[in-house]
Amino acid sequence: MPDHEFGAPNLLVEACPSRQALDLIANKWAVLALYAVGAGISRHGEMHRQIEGITRKMLTQTLRDLERCGLVHREVFDEVPPRVEYTLTDLGRSLLAVVQQLCDWAVPNMALVESARAAYDARTQPAAPWIGVGT
Numbered sequence: 001m002p003d004h005e006f007g008a009p010n011l012l013v014e015a016c017p018s019r020q021a022l023d024l025i026a027n028k029w030a031v032l033a034l035y036a037v038g039a040g041i042s043r044h045g046e047m048h049r050q051i052e053g054i055t056r057k058m059l060t061q062t063l064r065d066l067e068r069c070g071l072v073h074r075e076v077f078d079e080v081p082p083r084v085e086y087t088l089t090d091l092g093r094s095l096l097a098v099v100q101q102l103c104d105w106a107v108p109n110m111a112l113v114e115s116a117r118a119a120y121d122a123r124t125q126p127a128a129p130w131i132g133v134g135t
Helices: 017-025 028-038 044-050 056-068 090-124
Strands: 072-077 083-088
Touching: 017 028, 017 090, 028 044, 028 056, 028 072, 028 083, 028 090, 044 056, 044 083, 056 072, 083 090
Parallel strands: none
Antiparallel strands: 072 083
16 A cells, blocks of 8 residues: 555655645746736636736636636626635635745755756856867
C-alpha cells in the first residue's frame, strides 16, 4: 500500500491527495483568481482588469473550476442587469493561507533564485564564437 494510505503524505505517489492539491495550485490562473477573490475582488469584470494577462474566457473557466472544487462561492443576484459575486469558502480561505506562505517566501527569495539562474546560465552557455576573433 502507498504511504499516503497510512496517513503520511507522499507527493511522489500519483494517488496522494497532496499531489492533487499541488495540481490545484500549480495552475497559475487558479492561484491568481483565488488570491483576487481573497483580496476582496468579487466581480468578474474587476478580476479581469486586475489579473494581468488572463482572458475573460480563461477567468470564467477558472472561476467555475474553483467553484466546482468548493474553493469559491458564486452568488447570482436577482437584479437587472444580473450581478454575480464571488467569495472564498472556508476551504478556499485555508488554501489562500498556503498561497500567502508561498508569496511570503517569494518576496525575500526570488532575487536569490534569479542570481542562481544567472550563475548557472553563465557556467553552462557556451561563449559566443565571435568573441576574441581577430584580436
